[in-house]
Structure formats: structure tokens, C-alpha cells
Amino acid sequence: MSVPRSVALERTLYTLAAPVLAAAPNLYPDSPVNTVVQLAGAAGLGGWFLAAKSDETGAGRKILRWSPLVAAAAIDVAARHTIGFGPYCLDALLAAGWAAAGLLVMPFSRHTRRRHRPALAAPAPAPQLQPAEPAPSPAQPDDGADSFTRQVRWLWENRGMPGRTIVVKATPHHGMPNDLSLLLRASEAGRAISGLKEDDIAAAFGVDVTDVTIKEIVRQAGREGGPAWREVHVTPDANDRRRKAPTAHEWWADRIASGPVPGSEFVKEVRDHARRVTHYISQVPDEAGEPRVNSHALAAALKTKYDEGRLFVTIDGNQILVSLWDSSPLAQVFPATRELLTPDKDGRWVTGFLGNGQPARNRVYTDRGAAHGLFVAPSGGGKTQLMGLHVAADALFGAVVWLAAEAPDEKAAKLGEYTDRYGVGALYMIRLLRALDALMEIRGEMPWEDGRVHDWDPNLPGCPYRMLSAYLDEFLSAARHGDYGAEIMDLAEKVSVKGRKYGIGIKVAGQSIYVQDGFTQLLCENLRENCIPVVLKVAPGKVGAMFKALGIPSENTPDPLPRSFSPEEAGRIERVMRGEPEPPADSNTGGAGWIVEAKQPEVLRTLFMDFKKSLDDYFPDMVATLTDYEIRELEARDLWFDWTEPPRPGEFGPEPGDDEDDDVAPNKGGGKPRGGGKSAARRDAVTSPRQALEAIKNLTDA
DSSP states (O other), X not given: OOOOHHHHHHHHHHHHHHHHHHHHHHHOTTOHHHHHHHHHHHHHHHHHHHHHHOOSSOHHHHHHHHHHHHHHHHHHHHHHTXXXXXXXXXXXXXXXXXXXXXXXXXXXXXXXXXXGSOOOOOOTTSGXXXXXXXXXXXXXXXXXOOHHHHHHHHHHHHTTOGGGEEEEEEEEETTEEEEEEEEEEESSTTOOOOSOOHHHHHHHHTOOGGGEEEEEOOOBTTBOOSTTEEEEEEOHHHHHHHHHSOOHHHHHHXXXXXXXXXXXXXXXXXXXXXXXXXXXXXXXXXXXXXXXXXXXXXXXXXXXOGGGTOEEEEEETTEEEEEEESSOGGGSOOBOOHHHHSOOTTSEEEEEEETTSOEEEEESEETTEEOOEEEEOOTTSSHHHHHHHHHHHHHHHTOEEEEEESSOOHHXXXXXXXXSEEEESHHHHHHHHHHHHHHHHHHTTOOOTTSSOOOOOTTSSOOSSOOEEEEEETHHHHHTOTTTXXXXXXXXXXXXXXXXXXXXXXXXXXXOOOGGGTOOHHHHHHHHHTSOOEEESOOGGGHHHHHHHTTOOGGGOOOOOOSOOSOOOSOHHHHHHHTOOOOOOOOOOTTEEEEOSSSSOEEEEEOBOOTTSOOGGGSOSSOOOOOHHHHHHHHHTTOOSOTTSOOOTTTTSOOTTOOGGGGGSOOTTXXXXXXXXXXXXXXXXXOSHHHHHHHHHHHHHO
């Protein structure tokens, strides 16, 4: 068989070069021949690198093409480092083997000629599967289509023309050898495409069903559209790349927009290295309405757990901010400072920090007057800590602060050192509330600098009195007191209605705000509307009812907080196998809860006030007090004295044995009743069996 001239020439060159390749390194080590061989080998290595990196087909052929040069350089290096011609004339044997391999492989001649080799196997969509010049399609006349389209048409017809359609045009995807797009038309004019399925197309091209997408065609200039046309994308390579190395937009669309936040579109990702949090910003179309977020599914998609407290979602119109912290911000400790606790010109100060890192602010006054307060937390939930922050903020604002606790408390007693008045018990609380009731009347008659009487306004000059904040700790327990409870509730309700106009704010702290637990509906509404409530560490079963009592709609009711924000310790399976106990859970949720400024409760962690040290750094140097005029007026009403004294004669109604005429005698202090006691108790304020029994006794005594 005759041999091509190029092949014969290459064989001759191999035969002549082999002796030189073996002899030159041994006889002439510094000969230019060695330098030429080494440079040729370096060129061969460069050819290998480019062939391996290229996305085009034929990489193996290119590697074979450059292999003789690389092998020659390797033999030259080996010959230069052996003694003589090496053991058993190894240099000569290597050169002879190199020449023999070249005679058989012939890369420079044969491997540069594609037509002299058999076709390589390739996936179905690749053009290599089809004849170079397929026969004209019997189902569609020759319309001058390109070679790739004609090959795809031949394949399409051999697969039975799925959906009774024909290929109008096929377009390969650049850089994706197995991906292509098809423009299909019904094989019969005037018929809609109805039987075209992804399964049939996937079977035709030998790909997965998920790699096939069918789209409708809209009519364009110069091309028809409608139900007789379809566009098909076959993308196995793109989908494989999307699964292994997706872009941020693709990852969001596949993992988030398809489930946890349906219909959302990725906008950008921002990493805050200083705060160790990653923010994902997305949005939904305007016509989609308010975004819907499944927090638990979103946490799973972001490879965390909702209970870890690392994930927080903020919705602003149609935009969504997803904040994923490296560790839960709710497990951090935010020390309180005087700077944070000092109210600004609008009366706002920092209570703590939200889950998204924003400062959570409360206020000492509103545009309607002095602010009330509502603190709800179970025992150990951080209620006294929160109350201490508010006391410090009021004191730094210059307000007079009174504090009454239902039972002795170490932290409350320490706070009492920085207040104008502090005491313990229901008796102390009722005396404090009576003084507040009288102060509303007194302040309502005190003229300002302009000679007129005004409602309290911190921005209006000439006010003759200071703002006053009264804190009632464990209020509901005091409101259930058999002798004083009903009047305590009545007076608190009255102050919550009118006190704001006279610069008097009432701050109620307790473990519940349920009406059935003793709160009146009016008191609850007044406190809610004139304060920013803070709810801490509520039991999961009470979350819904608690926020319902605060007027929060059910769709905005938050999920319960986890029992701990510390991640679970790994290795539980090993501990089970060894029979070891589980490590104790870190109960670190004290001070964590919700702040309710608007209709949507926000998760927060309150500032930490260290009660084990001196509190001087949190409070001003001077404790604010009432004016001399206010004190004289309270003394005239017999309401300003040591409120820790035992009940005074006649303070809570006539003493036993007094004449009946004494019951109708006018009381001291402008005709206002000094007490009322049980007789002043409202009939509709009976909220416990004990109070009902007392009411029955009163009726019997009458």
C-alpha cells in the first residue's frame, strides 16, 4: 500500500534523528543540538497545556501531535545525566524506542489530518453524530439552512418528529458542546402544537427531562408566532454547571425563589466583615403584593436552623433583606452606657439591638405627652434589667422617678437608691398612685411662665414642673391584693388616661397583660397606645395570646424564641454510643424578646446593666425631685409622708366603731376622698375568688 509523502518524510526524519539524540548529549554536552532539543521540548509542553485547557474537541489528538518533541527532550536530559551511554547502552535504547514509536504514531502528519481518522463518539446533540452532509429532509424542503440545523433536522426526523413538529432553526450554545436551542413549527400548516412533551424531547437527545425547557413564541417582525410555534432549549451542560457552580442569581432562583421566598429575585449580596454578617437583598415584582417568607424553610436553604437565632428577615415594601449572622446576635451581650441611655432631642434612647443589628429605641415622651411603659417577662426573663434601663433614661432626661415593687427585690432596691422615692408592697403602691392622682389635679392648676395653664410639652418653654415617671413592679400581684387591689387598678387606669397631659408616665412591669389576669381593657389599651411595649422570653404556648392582647394581628404574630441561642454541641451520636449524658443547655435568652413599636414585633436583645457593680455611671449626679409647691399641696392633702408607715387612722375609710355620721364627713384636702378602701372598689373589678369573697363580706357588713 502506498504511503503519503508526508508520512514517508517523517519516518526518514525519525530514523536520522535517533542516533543524534543518543550521541549528542554524550559526545558534545555543550553542543547547540542539545539546546535546540530542549527548546523543542518546551514548545511541546506548551502545546500540551493549551490542548488540555481548550474547550474545543480533539484535545487528545493535539497532545499526541506534540508528544515526540516532549519525549525527545526527556531522553536528552536523561542522556546528559548518565555515565557514558548508560548501563546496557540505555541512551541508545531510549533513542531507538523513540524512533520506533514515531514510525508507528506519526503525530505531525497523520494527526493533523482529521479526514484520515474515524469520528470520535460524542453526545447526541453534538453535530459529530450526524453525517457531514445529511440528505435533504423529506418533511421539509431545502430552505438554505446551515449545516448544524440540517444535522439536527436529520436527528429530529429519525426520532419520529416529537409532537409532529419540524425544526425551523437549531442554534448551538457557545462553550457548551451539548447545548442547543430549537425553533419548532407544527409540521401541518394551521395546526397548533399540542402533543410536544419534555419527555419526548429528552428521549430524542438522550438527556434528562430537567434539561429541557419549552417556551411559547411571540410573533416578531418577519416571523410568525402563536400556538403553532415553540422554542425549545436543551441544556445538559449548562444545568450541570449550574448544579456544581451556580452564580448568585441562579443559586437564589433555585434554592430560595422556588420555595422559602416565592417569586423573589436576587439583587445583591453584601458581606459585613466587621459585624460578621452576610446580607442578601432581593425583591418581588410589584404586582406580587407583599413578600411571603417561610422562615424555617429559608433557614434550611441557608444551611442553618431557625432556632439558632442567626437568621433575620426585614421586609420593606417589595424588598426583602435576609441577614445571616455567623453567630446569633441575640446571644451577644451589649453593655449599657450613659451615651446609649441618654435621650436625644426627640426623647428616644437605645434600649438594645435588633436581630438585624439595628439599635432598638424607646422613648421618654411622645407627641401626646409623657410616655407610659409596659414590660412583660416571666421570672428570670430580664424584666428588672429592662426596668433599670428605663429608670436611667428617665433620670438622664431630668425626670422625677418613683419606684414601687410588690415584693422585696435586690435589683429593684439598688435601683431605688437612684430614684426620688422607692418602696415595697401594695400599701406603698396605693399611696404612690394616690399621690399621682392628686398631682394631676395640682399640675392642672399650675400656671406656666406666660401665666396660662398648658398640657405638658417638653418643647414648650416655661413649664413649672418636671416630668414624673412612676414604675410599678409586679403590678398584677399588687392589683390582686385583698384590701388595696381594686383601688390600685382604678388609680392606675385613671393615671394611664390623663397622666400624659400633666407630664406623668406610668410604667407597668409584670408577667402578663391578659385582661383575665387582672388588667382592665382600658388600662391595657392606654399603655399600649402611649408606649413602646417590650415583651421578653414568653413561653411558646403564650406567644399568640400575648401579642393578641397587645393588638397585634395574627399574620404578624412572631414565632417563639428558642430556649437557647447557643449552637448544639456536635458529637451526639458518639455520646449515645458511649452512654454519656448530653451537655447542659446554655440558657442565654435573658433580655431577649420583642419590641413592639409598630404593627410588626421586632426581635431584640436589651442592653446589659451590671447590677453587681456600682450604677453611678448610668445615672446623673443629682436625683430630681418635685417642686416645693407640689410637695406643699400634697402635704395639704395628707398624701406626702413616709409611705412605708403602717396604715394611718382613717386613711382607708372609717375605723371600726366610728359613728355613722363620720362616714359622710368631708375629707381633708379640698373635698377629695382620701381613700375609699373597699367601699371604693369597683364592682366590675372583681377578678379572683378572694376579691369576690371580700365583696360579699362588704355587702354583709352593710
